[in-house]
Amino acid sequence: MMIIVLPYSVMIGINTALETFVSRAAGRNNLLDCGLYLHRSILVITVLYIPVSLLLWNTESLLVSCGISQPSAQVAAVYCRTSLPGVLLNSYADSIDLFLIPLGYSYSISLVQSLVIPVHIFFCYMFTEVVQLGVQGVAMAHNFTAFFTVLFLVMFVSS
Numbered sequence: 001m002m003i004i005v006l007p008y009s010v011m012i013g014i015n016t017a018l019e020t021f022v023s024r025a026a027g028r029n030n031l032l033d034c035g036l037y038l039h040r041s042i043l044v045i046t047v048l049y050i051p052v053s054l055l056l057w058n059t060e061s062l063l064v065s066c067g068i069s070q071p072s073a074q075v076a077a078v079y080c081r082t083s084l085p086g087v088l089l090n091s092y093a094d095s096i097d098l099f100l101i102p103l104g105y106s107y108s109i110s111l112v113q114s115l116v117i118p119v120h121i122f123f124c125y126m127f128t129e130v131v132q133l134g135v136q137g138v139a140m141a142h143n144f145t146a147f148f149t150v151l152f153l154v155m156f157v158s159s
Contacts, residue, residue: 007052011045011091023102038099045091052087054102056080075135082139089146096153105156112152120145 018142019043025033039042055062062076064070096111 006055007049007087008090010048010052011087014044014048015039015091015094018022018095019098019102022099026102027104034064034099034103036097041099042092045095046088049088049091053084056087074109079135079139083142084135086143086146089143089150093118093146093149093153096150096157100105100157108156109153112149112156115152116145116149119148 018074019059021037022034024033024085027036057080059080060073063073068076100106100109120141124138127133127141131137133140
């Protein structure tokens, strides 16, 4: 819950402004502004990621102070620390998604997501069943899925 509520609500909240700005610029046929808004959004997300990652790094102590048991807090902390790269990459992917939607590329986003879902299932199986990393494996699968999502979106945007 900590990983969902804190970083994604902040990062996605920042990205909602991007969709509005890109929609307005696309309506004016000003693609230069669309690109500038995307770059600014990525810069803001990167800067916001620093305090968010510090909070997530200290998940265990925060959860224990909220009354969560020590073993549960340790498991949550392992997941949060391991999935930190995926949080940043998912935020970047969300920025790219919200950049592409006003430009009329929502079909392409659906295509990328349909390509990434089997990749995620594969990595979840590999890291949890084959390598048997448990919670850390699920977080690593999350990171790899986020990486491939960004990679596919960037490949689409650059083509």
